[in-house]
Amino acid sequence: MPTSATRKWVSNLADSYGFMKFKRSSNPYRAVKERSGDFKELQTPLVASERVEQAARCMNCGVPFCLSGMFYGGSRAVSGCPNNNLIPEWNDLLFRGEFKFAFERLVKTNYLPEMTGRVCPAPCEKACVNNLNSDGVSIHDNERFIIDKAFEEGWVRDTGLPAKRSGRRVAVVGSGPAGLSAAWRLNQLGHNVVVFEKSDDFGGLLMYGIPNMKLEKEVIERRIKVMREVGIEFVANCEIGVDKTIKDLKKDFDRVLLTNGAGVPRDIHAEGRSLAGIEFAVPFLTEITKLVKKSKSKKLAKSLEGKKVVVIGGGDTGNDCIGTAVRLGASSVRQYEIAPKPPVEPTTVWPEYPNNLMLGYGQLEAIEAYGDADFTEYGKTVTEFVGSDGALTHVKIACVGPDFKVISGTEETVEADLVLIAAGFVGVEKELLESCSVQNYTNAHHGEKFNTDNEFIFIAGDARRGPSLVIWAIREGRLAAEEIDYALNIK
Ligand SMILES: Cc1cc2nc3c(=O)[nH]c(=O)nc-3n(C[C@H](O)[C@H](O)[C@H](O)COP(=O)(O)OP(=O)(O)OC[C@H]3O[C@@H](n4cnc5c(N)ncnc54)[C@H](O)[C@@H]3O)c2cc1C
Numbered sequence: 181m182p183t184s185a186t187r188k189w190v191s192n193l194a195d196s197y198g199f200m201k202f203k204r205s206s207n208p209y210r211a212v213k214e215r216s217g218d219f220k221e222l223q224t225p226l227v228a229s230e231r232v233e234q235a236a237r238c239m240n241c242g243v244p245f246c247l248s249g250m251f252y253g254g255s256r257a258v259s260g261c262p263n264n265n266l267i268p269e270w271n272d273l274l275f276r277g278e279f280k281f282a283f284e285r286l287v288k289t290n291y292l293p294e295m296t297g298r299v300c301p302a303p304c305e306k307a308c309v310n311n312l313n314s315d316g317v318s319i320h321d322n323e324r325f326i327i328d329k330a331f332e333e334g335w336v337r338d339t340g341l342p343a344k345r346s347g348r349r350v351a352v353v354g355s356g357p358a359g360l361s362a363a364w365r366l367n368q369l370g371h372n373v374v375v376f377e378k379s380d381d382f383g384g385l386l387m388y389g390i391p392n393m394k395l396e397k398e399v400i401e402r403r404i405k406v407m408r409e410v411g412i413e414f415v416a417n418c419e420i421g422v423d424k425t426i427k428d429l430k431k432d433f434d435r436v437l438l439t440n441g442a443g444v445p446r447d448i449h450a451e452g453r454s455l456a457g458i459e460f461a462v463p464f465l466t467e468i469t470k471l472v473k474k475s476k477s478k479k480l481a482k483s484l485e486g487k488k489v490v491v492i493g494g495g496d497t498g499n500d501c502i503g504t505a506v507r508l509g510a511s512s513v514r515q516y517e518i519a520p521k522p523p524v525e526p527t528t529v530w531p532e533y534p535n536n537l538m539l540g541y542g543q544l545e546a547i548e549a550y551g552d553a554d555f556t557e558y559g560k561t562v563t564e565f566v567g568s569d570g571a572l573t574h575v576k577i578a579c580v581g582p583d584f585k586v587i588s589g590t591e592e593t594v595e596a597d598l599v600l601i602a603a604g605f606v607g608v609e610k611e612l613l614e615s616c617s618v619q620n621y622t623n624a625h626h627g628e629k630f631n632t633d634n635e636f637i638f639i640a641g642d643a644r645r646g647p648s649l650v651i652w653a654i655r656e657g658r659l660a661a662e663e664i665d666y667a668l669n670i671k
Pocket residue numbers: 299300301353354355356357358359376377378379383384385386389390391394418419420421439440441442443461462465496497500612640641642643647648649650651653
């Protein structure tokens with residue numbers, strides 16, 4: 181059986197006119213009413229024959245913007261896949277029904293495609309040339325199909341095995357997508373890897389952050405199982421800096437990679453902040469995921485019945501809080517976002533990621549549940565939390581100007597029993613860096629070296645680049661592993 185490295189390409193086109201024969205079709209979402217009654221997956225995958233048709237829509241065009249991963253306009257936004265996944269190649273192989281070859285091309289760059297095939301916002305699809313006069317290829321769902329098929333067929337394990345062991349040991353601190361991606365690559369390269377995780381389970385924000393309906397937790401457990409099978413060790417409930425120090429690691433390992441995330445949440449510094457009933461999003465979502473993991477039916481008691489919920493923040497995390505509050509039976513949900521309302525029609529042009537208003541799954545569910553299409557308000561912030569007997573009862577909200585400063589005279593008071601703060605993250609916890617005397621490291625604006633001013637320590641993922649996306653974390657983990665391999669080989 182040839183491998184994809186030796187395989188001769190039949191042609192480097194999928195079906196040249198596939199995009200004219202077949203309409204784009206994504207994995208359909210379950211009906212809002214049905215899905216908001218449980219924490220099961222939102223979407224149902226298409227069958228193999230439909231997936232092959234979808235792959236036929238890829239033209240393998242002259243300049244494949246989908247995989248370019250280019251920054252544009254001086255912003256942090258990227259056009260195309262940030263990980264430069266070899267999209268036209270695996271679309272072509274998928275179209276031909278060569279699922280194993282498609283898998284082998286996919287995992288050349290992406291070691292966790294089952295995660296991105298479920299939660300990636302897919303900038304690749306927006307950059308697809310088909311968008312110029314129709315709809316982009318369903319790359320995200322194609323990716324998921326290929327990797328799910330590979331797990332089903334048992335192809336994954338062998339691609340993680342090293343040719344030979346180097347005898348070198350690397351400690352990875354944190355088991356989010358950056359840590360997992362790095363551990364996979366380091367192991368492939370022959371190094372012995374131990375992943376230390378402070379939480380009781382592995383996956384970082386994949387496990388405790390992103391809710392079960394977006395990413396079923398069995399998908400992460402399946403990956404950890406195969407990682408153990410190829411020789412990677414995992415240690416849970418071990419906080420580096422507390423349960424073990426960097427000094428301890430130095431005795432047992434040749435290098436340490438910090439992939440400890442950017443977990444410090446942005447707080448709302450308003451009067452009344454210490455009242456009961458005000459929570460950060462991630463601990464709230466974590467608690468619910470722990471309950472979902474224990475529940476066979478993936479349905480939970482309506483613990484928010486009769487409660488008025490206010491979500492602060494209009495991003496992914498805020499949307500996940502809304503979807504969760506709806507499932508827990510909240511009597512109402514309101515959302516406030518400090519940024520202005522995005523335009524209905526994009527003001528960006530292809531291949532940029534469009535900047536127009538897009539409703540998340542949680543927002544659609546709240547509109548259906550409460551009948552208020554305008555429950556998300558933009559250009560507004562909290563000015564005060566109001567309570568009685570130490571518990572929250574109301575929130576004062578005001579409009580902000582273009583400088584994000586409160587406009588006086590615009591304040592209104594809304595009822596609230598629970599406020600969920602989903603206002604973003606300010607960055608990495610500094611204590612660990614200080615404990616290993618790291619003062620400087622090359623951040624995302626200074627290239628992709630992943631080293632620090634302590635030659636023993638490397639850093640990657642959200643810890644290095646700030647709050648980002650799963651695919652950026654995967655990229656960082658992969659490239660950091662290669663930098664560590666280089667450092668180990670020259671010493
Ligand atoms: C609610 C929510 C929803 C999101 N949804 C999406 C989405 O739909 N799509 C998307 O692409 N991105 C999404 N993101 C962003 C994405 O999850 C992150 O960008 C990504 O997980 C970052 O990966 P990471 O490995 O760098 O860090 P993390 O995933 O944060 O993992 C860091 C790990 O390090 C551990 N750790 C920290 N300190 C220590 C220590 N001292 N010792 C041992 N372990 C330690 C932590 O417990 C954690 O497990 C979401 C984020 C949130 C919060």
